[in-house]
Amino acid sequence: MRALFATPFLALLAFPSLADPLPSWNAGDSKVAIISFVEAVTDPASEDFVPVHDRIAVFDNDGNLWAEQPAYFQLLYAIDVLKQKAADDPSILGSDVLKAAAEGDMEGMMAGGVEGLVEVINVSHGGITPEDFKASAYDWLTTTPHPTTGMVFSDMTYQPMVELLRYLRDEDFTTYIVSGGGIDFIRAISEEAYGIPPWQVVGTEGNTSYSADSGTPTVMKDGGVSFVDDKEGKPVGIMRHIGQRPIFASGNSDGDFAMLEWTTAGDGPRFGLIVHHTDGEREFAYDREGHIGVLNRGLDEAGERGWTLVDMAQDWSRIWMGNQ
Amino acid sequence: MRALFATPFLALLAFPSLADPLPSWNAGDSKVAIISFVEAVTDPASEDFVPVHDRIAVFDNDGNLWAEQPAYFQLLYAIDVLKQKAADDPSILGSDVLKAAAEGDMEGMMAGGVEGLVEVINVSHGGITPEDFKASAYDWLTTTPHPTTGMVFSDMTYQPMVELLRYLRDEDFTTYIVSGGGIDFIRAISEEAYGIPPWQVVGTEGNTSYSADSGTPTVMKDGGVSFVDDKEGKPVGIMRHIGQRPIFASGNSDGDFAMLEWTTAGDGPRFGLIVHHTDGEREFAYDREGHIGVLNRGLDEAGERGWTLVDMAQDWSRIWMGNQ
Numbered sequence: 001m002r003a004l005f006a007t008p009f010l011a012l013l014a015f016p017s018l019a020d021p022l023p024s025w026n027a028g029d030s031k032v033a034i035i036s037f038v039e040a041v042t043d044p045a046s047e048d049f050v051p052v053h054d055r056i057a058v059f060d061n062d063g064n065l066w067a068e069q070p071a072y073f074q075l076l077y078a079i080d081v082l083k084q085k086a087a088d089d090p091s092i093l094g095s096d097v098l099k100a101a102a103e104g105d106m107e108g109m110m111a112g113g114v115e116g117l118v119e120v121i122n123v124s125h126g127g128i129t130p131e132d133f134k135a136s137a138y139d140w141l142t143t144t145p146h147p148t149t150g151m152v153f154s155d156m157t158y159q160p161m162v163e164l165l166r167y168l169r170d171e172d173f174t175t176y177i178v179s180g181g182g183i184d185f186i187r188a189i190s191e192e193a194y195g196i197p198p199w200q201v202v203g204t205e206g207n208t209s210y211s212a213d214s215g216t217p218t219v220m221k222d223g224g225v226s227f228v229d230d231k232e233g234k235p236v237g238i239m240r241h242i243g244q245r246p247i248f249a250s251g252n253s254d255g256d257f258a259m260l261e262w263t264t265a266g267d268g269p270r271f272g273l274i275v276h277h278t279d280g281e282r283e284f285a286y287d288r289e290g291h292i293g294v295l296n297r298g299l300d301e302a303g304e305r306g307w308t309l310v311d312m313a314q315d316w317s318r319i320w321m322g323n324q
Numbered sequence: 325m326r327a328l329f330a331t332p333f334l335a336l337l338a339f340p341s342l343a344d345p346l347p348s349w350n351a352g353d354s355k356v357a358i359i360s361f362v363e364a365v366t367d368p369a370s371e372d373f374v375p376v377h378d379r380i381a382v383f384d385n386d387g388n389l390w391a392e393q394p395a396y397f398q399l400l401y402a403i404d405v406l407k408q409k410a411a412d413d414p415s416i417l418g419s420d421v422l423k424a425a426a427e428g429d430m431e432g433m434m435a436g437g438v439e440g441l442v443e444v445i446n447v448s449h450g451g452i453t454p455e456d457f458k459a460s461a462y463d464w465l466t467t468t469p470h471p472t473t474g475m476v477f478s479d480m481t482y483q484p485m486v487e488l489l490r491y492l493r494d495e496d497f498t499t500y501i502v503s504g505g506g507i508d509f510i511r512a513i514s515e516e517a518y519g520i521p522p523w524q525v526v527g528t529e530g531n532t533s534y535s536a537d538s539g540t541p542t543v544m545k546d547g548g549v550s551f552v553d554d555k556e557g558k559p560v561g562i563m564r565h566i567g568q569r570p571i572f573a574s575g576n577s578d579g580d581f582a583m584l585e586w587t588t589a590g591d592g593p594r595f596g597l598i599v600h601h602t603d604g605e606r607e608f609a610y611d612r613e614g615h616i617g618v619l620n621r622g623l624d625e626a627g628e629r630g631w632t633l634v635d636m637a638q639d640w641s642r643i644w645m646g647n648q
């Protein structure tokens with residue numbers, strides 16, 4: 001009997017170390033740093049051991065889990081919804097900003113600043129239940145082709161990051177999205193795209209109200225913005241939703257700096273990760289300049305702060321979840 | 325060999341139905357209704373089966389999971405903190421409301437209305453990190469005797485409700501607190517008292533900010549109130565934190581009406597539970613009148629809406645978690 005069981009038993013023991021948890025990550029410093037950290041915090045014999053309860057990892061979304069060029073996907077969605085609504089009722093385009101948005105004139109739309117964007121959001125994201133909004137966003141994300149790659153937007157998540165999320169969860173981390181994007185927009189796809197349920201999404205929030213006056217108890221998205229989950233807002237959003245400091249944070253722009261700074265300033269083992277967009281051929285190359293995903297401070301200080309700077313061109317053997 | 329294994333195997337099979345999941349609930353309609361619901365939604369062969377993902381249960385806290393008389397525990401804590409701060413620095417008592425509060429003069433404090441309460445909250449709950457605040461609240465809750473029962477406050481959770489929370493979790497529900505009380509105050513004790521981690525607490529929120537200017541990256545409670553998780557705010561808070569409608573809701577006052585109404589209006593099997601404070605001997609008897617936990621509409625409409633009205637005196641064989 002011993003001979004019969006010996007082989008599978010040994011194979012079972014050896015299996016975890018044989019399987020590569022991050023197959024789309026090339027061998028190199030980034031991969032070594034991630035795996036060393038995870039092995040240290042999950043090994044009960046390690047002085048860096050962290051109990052399951054405290055294994056909380058937070059991830060920015062735009063430019064970190066999926067692409068954000070030539071503009072945030074949510075903005076492209078808002079413009080498409082606005083166009084569609086204006087086709088039915090042109091009178092909704094009551095300002096220059098809305099007219100510019102409906103014509104896909106990005107510059108004209110951006111000229112309205114934050115107030116202009118809120119106008120666009122109000123008309124495109126307001127007066128709808130979260131359920132209907134999520135159905136609309138899901139439909140758009142899974143059927144609309146991206147303007148330059150031709151892939152549907154939902155295929156433009158990063159395969160290596162999806163592997164990282166799964167690896168962390170396999171090691172009993174809880175993974176959260178903490179995004180400057182709209183919470184309901186991300187929730188529309190987070191479970192399917194990342195395996196992250198709605199209650200583990202933190203994001204920018206709009207005004208919402210409840211009423212049963214119509215006879216059907218309903219929560220409605222009323223437009224406007226009640227909480228901006230960006231920059232210094234990210235640690236605030238984390239404390240509000242999660243209630244404790246994470247031990248692992250990942251982002252790609254200076255909008256994530258406060259989140260990484262606060263996460264890695266805690267006691268015990270900590271991990272900060274920055275995705276650096278270095279791959280102009282397979283993805284988009286950008287950092288210090290532009291209107292989206294600007295990365296200056298993170299690039300300057302990652303080294304001294306001990307954060308891992310991921311070089312997309314070097315570190316990732318594959319970019320997209322979808323097949324191009 | 326068969327004989328050797330037959331008995332333990334059968335015992336194992338029979339065990340779940342032998343064990344009473346709600347030992348502090350007397351036999352009766354309430355207990356039958358709860359167990360029938362849970363068995364129906366967890367039986368894959370039942371037409372009422374609900375997948376684990378959607379088994380979300382929400383519980384009010386004050387008067388539903390622990391007592392709320394003669395005043396909300398958080399208010400009694402705020403007064404104690406105020407007294408202590410005023411002993412060190414009497415100049416902080418800059419208004420009649422604050423003076424009344426520091427003297428424990430409830431009526432004088434209430435005369436200031438909501439604005440007065442916010443003043444008390446600002447002075448007692450502001451200018452402190454959430455971590456320090458939680459440590460202070462935890463210390464107070466676990467050492468301060470209640471004015472009439474003499475038990476420490478943290479012993480005044482309801483044993484039958486703690487059993488219900490555990491039963492639901494054993495059946496793969498996720499249990500949330502959804503309270504008009506302060507989110508950080510509840511988080512100070514929720515894990516120890518109810519087995520509910522901080523990220524499953526929804527509550528009223530204060531203004532919070534992040535800064536690294538001091539050299540130590542810090543999230544601070546700044547005082548003020550940014551979101552009131554009561555009445556129509558409860559469905560809003562649930563959508564914000566959880567992102568989907570629960571299938572089970574439990575409360576005790578008309579502040580929970582909207583939450584129960586919205587929860588039970590969804591498709592498929594739903595459960596609404598109201599804890600009715602009928603036990604003046606072991607707990608406190610109150611419903612339609614008073615300044616706390618007023619229950620009118622819930623009492624009038626529970627029957628027609630199919631909600632289970634729990635009679636504390638009749639349905640519960642034991643009230644407190646702590647030993648009196």
